[in-house]
Amino acid sequence: MSHFGRSGPPDIRDTYSLLVLNITFRTTADDLFPLFDKYGKVVDVFIPRDRRTGDSRGFAFVRYKYQDEAQKAVEKLDGRVVDGREIMVQFAKYGPNAERIHKGKIMEPVYKSKGRSKSRSPRPRYKDDNRDRDQRRRSRSRSRGRERESRRGKDKDRDYRHRSRSRSLSPDYHKDRGRGRYDDDRRSRSRSYGSASPARRSPSPRRSPSPRRTPPSRGASPDALKHKDRSPTPKSVSPRGRHVDSRSPSPRSDADE
DNA sequence: GTTGAGCGTT
Numbered sequence: 001m002s003h004f005g006r007s008g009p010p011d012i013r014d015t016y017s018l019l020v021l022n023i024t025f026r027t028t029a030d031d032l033f034p035l036f037d038k039y040g041k042v043v044d045v046f047i048p049r050d051r052r053t054g055d056s057r058g059f060a061f062v063r064y065k066y067q068d069e070a071q072k073a074v075e076k077l078d079g080r081v082v083d084g085r086e087i088m089v090q091f092a093k094y095g096p097n098a099e100r101i102h103k104g105k106i107m108e109p110v111y112k113s114k115g116r117s118k119s120r121s122p123r124p125r126y127k128d129d130n131r132d133r134d135q136r137r138r139s140r141s142r143s144r145g146r147e148r149e150s151r152r153g154k155d156k157d158r159d160y161r162h163r164s165r166s167r168s169l170s171p172d173y174h175k176d177r178g179r180g181r182y183d184d185d186r187r188s189r190s191r192s193y194g195s196a197s198p199a200r201r202s203p204s205p206r207r208s209p210s211p212r213r214t215p216p217s218r219g220a221s222p223d224a225l226k227h228k229d230r231s232p233t234p235k236s237v238s239p240r241g242r243h244v245d246s247r248s249p250s251p252r253s254d255a256d257e
Numbered sequence: 258g259t260t261g262a263g264c265g266t267t
Contacts, residue, residue, distance in 0.1 A: 002266070017264090017265080021262085025260075058260085059262095093264060094264050101264095
């Protein structure tokens with residue numbers, strides 16, 4: 001859903017997509033549009049949302065008409081604090097159809113069946129380049145600290161994410177963000193609740209085989225504590241509150257099994 | 258009500 005056209009992507013023929021990360025979950029396309037539009041002609045603004053909850057996923061896509069404008073917006077809006085959160089603007093790496101994108105411009109996959117050598121730069125990571133990205137990373141790393149555990153090697157953790165993204169090994173979208181998958185099907189197929197109905201149980205846990213047994217670690221005898229706290233006056237207390245005057249609760253009958 | 262690495266819809 002585009003912000004402009006309600007019928008999917010309008011036209012990505014000559015548009016440059018920018019990826020906006022680290023945005024608040026409350027930020028909407030309407031909020032980003034004026035911000036990005038000020039730096040250039042924004043063709044469309046799209047914010048992926050959850051299909052179940054409908055909440056923003058925390059990032060948005062802004063499509064510019066010209067690359068120069070997009071580039072400028074990236075430099076200007078990147079690092080800008082929006083809604084109290086520092087956003088990260090950068091060119092989209094992947095397209096909606098898993099197409100390759102160069103500088104936000106969708107480029108169809110090159111068929112080198114005939115031509116062998118395009119000799120295109122794969123992605124040389126220079127130290128300078130890393131340095132830039134490192135700076136912005138600090139912003140998002142300051143959160144609760146999902147990496148707090150920092151297991152035994154950061155390399156491992158880092159590699160894990162790297163593969164998740166880079167490697168197309170996991171087509172499954174398991175983003176452990178609470179989205180999970182559509183379990184509705186499973187739930188529907190749940191076995192018939194005939195005899196395994198927990199609700200059928202007596203609401204009164206009086207027959208609990210093992211009630212809260214005070215741990216002796218305290219040094220206080222369970223009996224003593226129970227006597228003092230539980231029933232100061234056995235006659236006044238009503239465990240369930242249903243049979244106060246009842247003379248014979250009839251445990252067997254009452255406790256249906 | 259919350260969350261926080263990342264790349265997209267009719």
